[in-house]
Amino acid sequence: MATAAQEPIPLFDLRLTDDDLRAVEDVLRSGTLQMGAHAEAFERAFAAHLGSAHVVALSSCTAALHLAFVATGVGPGDEVIVPSYTFAATAAAVLYCGATPVFADVIGPHDPSIDPAHVAALITPRTRAVACVHFGGYAAPVHELRALCDRNGVALVEDAAHAPAATAGGAMLGTVGQAGCFSLFSNKVLSVGEGGLLCTDDARIAEQARRLRSRAGYRFDDMRAALGLSRLRGLHDDIAQRRRLTRRYREQLQAVDGLTLPYPDEAVDASSCYVMPIMLTDPGRRDAVRAALRSRHGVQTSLLYPAVHEFTAYLQRFGRIELPRTEHCSRAEITLPLFPHMTTAQQDRVVAALACELGAP
């Protein structure tokens, strides 16, 4: 039971440093707030961090996905294969192009990444691109997908919203496809409030994204760029903390019945560890477990994600399709609190609360 001495444990908590605050204050005092020298410096710094030729700063990751699809040639009449187990933006960006999202299933609760075998089965002459999501900062099978896309002459766009410093086989996530899209939203690993980054090695994609950025109203600004530049310096330390906490969660959660952990332990060191997902063995218990975590133990949780193909807007437009593994994951998943300065005492409380609620009949 949460007591007065037990402060609620938030899902996420953002702590800015004095350097972060000073960086923003300097821009505010300069009187030049719009996208300018700081945005260019932030783009260059993130490009160097990724080892990518071009980075374009935008108003959101949704904008980055939209422009990535436009710049890779997606238009009306085209199909884009996307996961349904994702945030709405991955599929919505396809609709913004006048194209049709075609939903592929995930591999399973042990790896909720888009399934390359299902992607291969869904490719048609109308397929123009494939999007993968690096769920929670863990790599989708991006090299396999790139090879599949190359064989079929379609583009691969990586939704790397969660994964600003994660790798697959030594490659930075976001750099394996023709374009990679990152989110700078407030709860993300590299957050500035609102913002997105599109990275690419293709000069034509970068040029088109820069041109459309102004026309589509997807501009960034120098205050957020200054904050991004400052926070980028702490990114590796933040991720080291996230990985340490994730390893500790995984060790402790092994002893708790009624749940499985997605991804193998070895994947943690290559992940940006954006969130700590667990999959309940019995999805029917999820609502009650979450409610008890909140009311009895003061532990905030979230759900990543309701399946997009089950949204009313998609059901009405595209009809009912079955993606059994996506549907299972979307009903079984609970996201636990995780942030770089989370204490081990807070973590112990989350684990004890879960053990208490899952152990209860």
Ligand SMILES: Cc1ncc(COP(=O)(O)O)c(C=O)c1O
């Ligand atoms: C997988 C994924 N893609 C895209 C987005 C969209 O990011 P933004 O809010 O920066 O537009 C999010 C945001 O939560 C996300 O989780």
